[in-house]
Structures are given as C-alpha cells and as structure tokens.
Amino acid sequence: MNELIQQIVDGLGRGGIYALIALGIAVIFGVMHLVNFAHGELITVSAYSAYGLFQAGWNWWFIVPAVILIAGMTSVVIEFLAFRWVRGAPDFTMLMTSFGIHFVVQALFVMYVSANFRQFPRPDWIFNTVKIAGISFEVFDIAVIFFTLLTLIGTFWILQKTMFGISLRAAAEDFDAARLMGVRSDRIIRGAFALSGVLAGVAAVFWLMRSGQAGPTAGLTPMLKGVLAALIGGLGSLGGAVLGGVALGLVEVMLISRLPEGLVGLTDGIVFLLIAFLFVFRPQGFISVRRAERV
C-alpha cells in the first residue's frame, strides 16, 4: 500500500511536468491549429540558459525565474520570426515550419555551442526524502506537484477570469467570430505563445533540476511526451492536456515499477501500445473539442 502511494506521488510529479508541456501545446493548437513540434526547443533554450547562467556564477534561486522568463520570451520570438508568416496556412505547412524550427535551433546549438551535453549542478536537495505518515517521499516530487498545481491554478485563472483569457478561449473556438468582436489576432497569438512559453519554462526548470545537463536534443523527449499527453487528453482541450499529462506520468511510473527488470526498457513501447488501444475506443482523446476555426 505504501509503495503504491509512493508510486502515485512519483507519477504525479512526473505527470505534472508533462501536463505543463502539454498545456502549452494545447494552447497553441487551440488558437492556431498548429501541433508545435518546436515546443521542445523552449526547453533546449532553457537548458542552455541555465548552463550559461551557472557559468556566470548564478545559483538556482535566480536561475529559476530567469529560465521561465527566457522561455516565455523565446516562444514569442519564435512566433515572430517563424510562425507569423504561416498564419492561416494549411495545417501541414505549419507542422513543417515547426519541424524546421526544431532542426534549425538544434543545429545552431551544435554549431555554436557543442554537440556534447554540458553538465551543471543539480540543486543539492533534489534526492532528499521526507517522511509523511510513515511513508517516505522524494522532496522533489512534492515540490513539482505543489508548483505544478500553483502554475495550473494561475493559468486557469488567467483563462477564466481575464479578458485576455476569455478572448483566447473564444478565438480558440472560432477565430473569425472573435475577430468580428474586435479581438486582435496579433495580441491573442502573441499572448498564447507567451503563456505557452512560460508553462514550458516552469516545466523546463523541473526537468533540468533532475537532468542537470544541457544538450542540443534536450527538448526532444519532453516535447514528445507533451504532444503525446495533449493527444491523449484530446488535442486542443486545455483540461484534457492536463489530464493527459498526469495520466501519462502515472502510467509510466506504474509500468517502470512493475515490469520485470529486463523489460523496463520497453516502457515507452508499451505506453504507445496502450495509447493506440485508447485511440481505438476514443479517437478524440479523453475530452473531445468543439470544432475549432483556424486563423
């Protein structure tokens, strides 16, 4: 029983990170119909920023807000440099654009920094454990769950209570109708990228605290998990993305802890099989979304 609770907390910690990434992907998909495969580059950029700031003598206390800010700004810059030009283009064009950005950013880091991974120190409390009601938990998992919840509450508050959030949800449902109401497409799209970038930044902080390294492909795995989580949840559904992330994290942890040692390497494969199975019964994911208009 104790073990199960530990695994659930572990899974929630892992799933929380996926949820933040997936939510960012879902926000962008909602307003632009773009599955942003360049979303992982925000984590790559965050990783190198963290590395660079460590080199400059900063510590985690300052690096955390800096990384979140940098990720948010990078997201807006990528929109400005690349996605702005393909707004309203067929979905496939935007998809290819996102792949293009992914490879360009990766190549830039290989060319101008290094193809090798660079290490930086992880926070010293990262593997500490704490005993609650006789069960020991990783402090890190608890921190992730707490800050993920805080971030999600903040994000949903913005989406539900501010004019920006309400306009963004309106635009996600029917962009033309929103423009007819006076919603400015530039602001909404830029805002969506900023929000998505900040969410990626928060996720990146957790991801990097655990991995402690920066490399040109650092963003690849988190991006894939995020896309997967968004798909499971129902692409475009914001609540679904969070649900999908948490479910993915939980399933991974359950598999890793239950599979015989020789088969742990197959975890991802089994996860994909499970997802394929899910899509047979619910092709639209957990939560189906009303028809969304493109920009």
Next chain:
Amino acid sequence: MLEVESLTTRYGSISALRDVGLSVGSGEVVCLIGPNGAGKTTLLSTISGLLNPVSGSVKFENEEITSWAPDRILRSGLALVPEHRRIFGDLTVDENLLVGGVTISSGRRLELKEEIITLFPVLGEKLSTEAGYLSGGEAQQLAIGRALMSEPKILLMDEPALGLAPVLAEVVFELINQLRQNGQTLLVVEQNARRILEVADRGYVMRSGSIVISGDSNELISRDDLFETYIGKTDTTHE
C-alpha cells in the same frame, strides 16, 4: 454613414459580388433581400473584413475601410451578427457578452452588460450557462446582444431569424423594430422579405451577386412582380 461602391469579391475564379453599391445613412434601417446564393452574406462578410474584395471600396463615416482587418473595422464602429450566429458554445453566456465588449473599457463593459440583460432578460437568467446549451431563440438573442456590446454605430445582421420557429422569428423582428426606435443604424439581410420590409426604411434586392432593385420599403413591398421574379416563394414562409 456606410458607402459601398462598385464592390467585387471573388471566391477563386467565381465572382460572388459584381460591382455592388449601396449606402446606409445614420439612423436608417436598410434591408438586403434576395434568394439563396445571391451574395448577401458575401457582401456583409466583405464589408466587415472577413473577405477581401478584388475591387471597389467600402467607406464608413467617410473613411476608407476596404480590406481592413475585421477587428479594426469593429473598432471603427461597425459590428456584424454573423450568419448562423457563431456564438462561442464553450463559453458561458456571460463570457460571450464580455468578449463582445472586448474593445470597451471594463467599467463600461459591465454597465452595458446590465443594459443588454435588461433588453434580453432570458440571457440574465442564464449568465453562467455554457452558450452551447442555449435554444435557437436564446442563442440568437445572445448573438445580437454580444454584437451590441461593442456599442456599434452600425449593426449588420445576417439572417437573424434563420432557423427560428415563426413565433421566435417574430421576436427578432420586434427587436429590430425596437433597436430602430432607439436610433440604432441597421443593415439586415433577411430571407423573409415581406416581414423585414415592414420594419425597414429602405431595401436592396440582390440576385446573382448584383443589386438589381433598390427603393423605399413601401414601394418595394407593393411590387408583387418583384417577389415573383426575384425572391420566389420563400418570402411568406420562413424556413
């Protein structure tokens, strides 16, 4: 107030509008009638910026607004209640109204929302309902209320009574009458030609992308030949 001159809009190689001209004066209620496919919706979409014309001009309060973005046109004071309403079904009634007022100050937005609720009491009762669950009549009221939230100088309505039961359609016509009495300038596209002509000051008849006849409502309504030739039988029975 609104001047449209020789407007031509194409979908690919097909001209949906050919050399269309019309004008709406301040405080006027003008209707646009004609059979399906005549180009009425295309005309409203072009005026409000959803479509770009290949030639011609749209002037609003003596300013050239041709090919402006829809949000900029809205900000200049021209609002559209689009065909099929296009309310935001995932948003609550309250949120739909707020989006309608996205261009005005937050204080004014709340004031105006109260006014709209007074005008449409049923919306007030369902503020926290997701708009996707509204009935057709309620949704239409929301679409109109949402458009009024921007305090438009002119309101364009694309078939506001479409798909409504006759009793509810009548509510819409009453409402148009009421807006007219409040001095609201209106340009209304409507299938039910006779009924809208009873409410409007003037009318334009469109067919195959062009305006074929225009005149005062009284004059148009008395011309039986007009209904037979251009409008067909849809004028008395509403779909």
